[in-house]
Amino acid sequence: QSKIYGSVADLPGLTYDFIVVGGGTAGSVVASRLSENPAWSVLILEAGVTNEGVVLSEAPVLVNQMLSHPIWSWNYSTTPQPGLNGRAVSYQRAHILGGCSAHNGMFYTRGSADDFDRYAELTGDSGWSWDSIFPYFLKNERWTAPADHHDTRGQYNPRVHSSTGKTGVSLPGYRWPVGSRVMQTTKELSDDFPFNLDYNSGNPLGVGWLQYTIGGGERSSAATSYLTSDVQQRPNLHILLTARVFSLLSNKSNRLSFNGVQFSHNGSPELFTVSAKKEIVLSAGTIGTPHVLMHSGVGNKADLEGLGIPVLLDLPSLGQNVSDHAAATTTWSVNSTDTQDELGQNMTFFNEAFAEWNSTKTGPFTTLGITHVGWARLKEGDEIFKQFEDPAAGPRTPHIELKFTSGTFGGSRVGHYFSINVAVASPLSRGSIKLNSSNPLDPPLIDAGLLQSDFDVFVIQEAIKMAQKFVTAPVWKGYILEQITPPTNITTDSALRDFIRSTAGTSSHLAGSAGMSARNAGYGVVDPDLLLKGAVGVRIVDASVLPRIPSAHTQAATYVIAERGSDLIKQAWS
Numbered sequence: 001q002s003k004i005y006g007s008v009a010d011l012p013g014l015t016y017d018f019i020v021v022g023g024g025t026a027g028s029v030v031a032s033r034l035s036e037n038p039a040w041s042v043l044i045l046e047a048g049v050t051n052e053g054v055v056l057s058e059a060p061v062l063v064n065q066m067l068s069h070p071i072w073s074w075n076y077s078t079t080p081q082p083g084l085n086g087r088a089v090s091y092q093r094a095h096i097l098g099g100c101s102a103h104n105g106m107f108y109t110r111g112s113a114d115d116f117d118r119y120a121e122l123t124g125d126s127g128w129s130w131d132s133i134f135p136y137f138l139k140n141e142r143w144t145a146p147a148d149h150h151d152t153r154g155q156y157n158p159r160v161h162s163s164t165g166k167t168g169v170s171l172p173g174y175r176w177p178v179g180s181r182v183m184q185t186t187k188e189l190s191d192d193f194p195f196n197l198d199y200n201s202g203n204p205l206g207v208g209w210l211q212y213t214i215g216g217g218e219r220s221s222a223a224t225s226y227l228t229s230d231v232q233q234r235p236n237l238h239i240l241l242t243a244r245v246f247s248l249l250s251n252k253s254n255r256l257s258f259n260g261v262q263f264s265h266n267g268s269p270e271l272f273t274v275s276a277k278k279e280i281v282l283s284a285g286t287i288g289t290p291h292v293l294m295h296s297g298v299g300n301k302a303d304l305e306g307l308g309i310p311v312l313l314d315l316p317s318l319g320q321n322v323s324d325h326a327a328a329t330t331t332w333s334v335n336s337t338d339t340q341d342e343l344g345q346n347m348t349f350f351n352e353a354f355a356e357w358n359s360t361k362t363g364p365f366t367t368l369g370i371t372h373v374g375w376a377r378l379k380e381g382d383e384i385f386k387q388f389e390d391p392a393a394g395p396r397t398p399h400i401e402l403k404f405t406s407g408t409f410g411g412s413r414v415g416h417y418f419s420i421n422v423a424v425a426s427p428l429s430r431g432s433i434k435l436n437s438s439n440p441l442d443p444p445l446i447d448a449g450l451l452q453s454d455f456d457v458f459v460i461q462e463a464i465k466m467a468q469k470f471v472t473a474p475v476w477k478g479y480i481l482e483q484i485t486p487p488t489n490i491t492t493d494s495a496l497r498d499f500i501r502s503t504a505g506t507s508s509h510l511a512g513s514a515g516m517s518a519r520n521a522g523y524g525v526v527d528p529d530l531l532l533k534g535a536v537g538v539r540i541v542d543a544s545v546l547p548r549i550p551s552a553h554t555q556a557a558t559y560v561i562a563e564r565g566s567d568l569i570k571q572a573w574s
């Protein structure tokens, strides 16, 4: 008896202790944890569709096919980005139970200890420090053998992992040969690219084996790891899919208090209302959460008034301070056919690999072509720091990310390649989420702020130079044939910066639109307990509360926010 309901009429009632808006990465965790208490009733309202049987989500290698399909996406675009020479870029957000964890790149990267220590400092709550958060990483993570069961000694540090959590994490389960060249480079160019046994230890600097949210050869999403069939069958947990929340409703009291949620179902124009006896937990993500709140009358007063939305709470920080990891790619053609490109060009190989994955969950379908990831800092004392304040959280925090990829990164191109996708790990750029109209069905204005700061362009420029240095190690001789991107006729820094602005894109890591701040701060959206400032009844638990984007892909940080957020809710109501 799955508690996923097909219609509003089938719901057991219209009042619950907790209503979780958004069954995404964080929302799935919160609903799962809160419904551990059989005395509490929990309802998830998720706008997207089921994750059941979606092979493009389950088979790790098929993620790009999933991303090109509109049914599992909100199909957003950014506003024209001045930092990208005015280009507007497509902006992925998942429209499926499990949220972005069900269609992301599965990188499992926690960030630096400094990142979390800075959260503690910014919020005045030591509970967000690395040491305090560390047990939540372990509570979330279920370290798993890679799909090929290879000997993983020397590829990670077991002391910083846990095999008893929920979300499957593993090393690559199919070893593209380029991985051994990357490892050899850490020996041949060890000053620039030292090997790091485990970048998830709190000190990510160096090059290490990539850890993925993959278990048993399949993607492990928040839905598959926290909303398992036994959890879904709890009598106190209820899930309604294709339920699009329009706004939160306030009740009449002295203090602004929200206790209702208005939503549509299956795209019908009829609006329904459900009530929360204890709390509404907003987990609609960095775009969805401010969107719902602004349509509820919360946000920048002038902006809301300009759209004719009655203002209940003037909260100018809502939707501000968002950031992402802008990224660009360097690509070389190689003297080998044994790269991941082969899957896109050799149908026999593709079909055999798919059949292998279907029968044993092994083979090339169990991973992406990325074998390693590197994290690096700009040179200490670089001239750039005279012009810009260093945005990195501390000395263990990278400015640069390098993703070492067998094949083209995230796309297709005829031939065989090695790529290094580079990203700004600690961006200075900021963007915003704003409403476009008073119609809750209209997408918001998404300004991801990509490369808005010249500092971030400088970081990508230096990262591309690092990538080019990487392939000068002797081990690449005879393997690398020709540099494809950036084109070799780019010989000056200013031409390189032009290339970056005209080709760079997003990592889809948008965070920070409802940032945490200290209780007494005159800015921010939630307090350190994740409660909406200036109102009662609403807590925000998702990537929007990150006061700074971590120097890492954002799902691990989202998982720990959700785990700690669930504990904060339990403590408040027990």
Ligand SMILES: Cc1cc2nc3c(=O)[nH]c(=O)nc-3n(C[C@H](O)[C@H](O)[C@H](O)COP(=O)(O)OP(=O)(O)OC[C@H]3O[C@@H](n4cnc5c(N)ncnc54)[C@H](O)[C@@H]3O)c2cc1C
Residues within 6 Å of the ligand: 021, 022, 023, 024, 025, 026, 027, 045, 046, 047, 048, 067, 092, 093, 094, 095, 096, 097, 098, 099, 100, 101, 103, 104, 105, 106, 107, 108, 109, 243, 244, 245, 246, 283, 284, 285, 286, 288, 289, 292, 507, 508, 509, 510, 541, 542, 543, 544, 552, 553, 554, 555, 556, 558
């Ligand atoms: C393409 C892509 C690749 C990525 N790759 C990686 C990676 O490799 N590693 C990594 O660590 N991170 C990655 N990320 C980022 C990471 O997945 C996200 O930061 C994280 O999952 C965000 O979690 P969340 O809970 O904040 O939001 P989400 O997971 O987006 O959850 C929000 C949920 O709310 C629902 N929702 C929104 N609005 C409404 C509404 N009005 N009514 C009802 N429901 C609503 C959405 O449908 C969604 O299910 C990637 C993201 C994307 C998009």
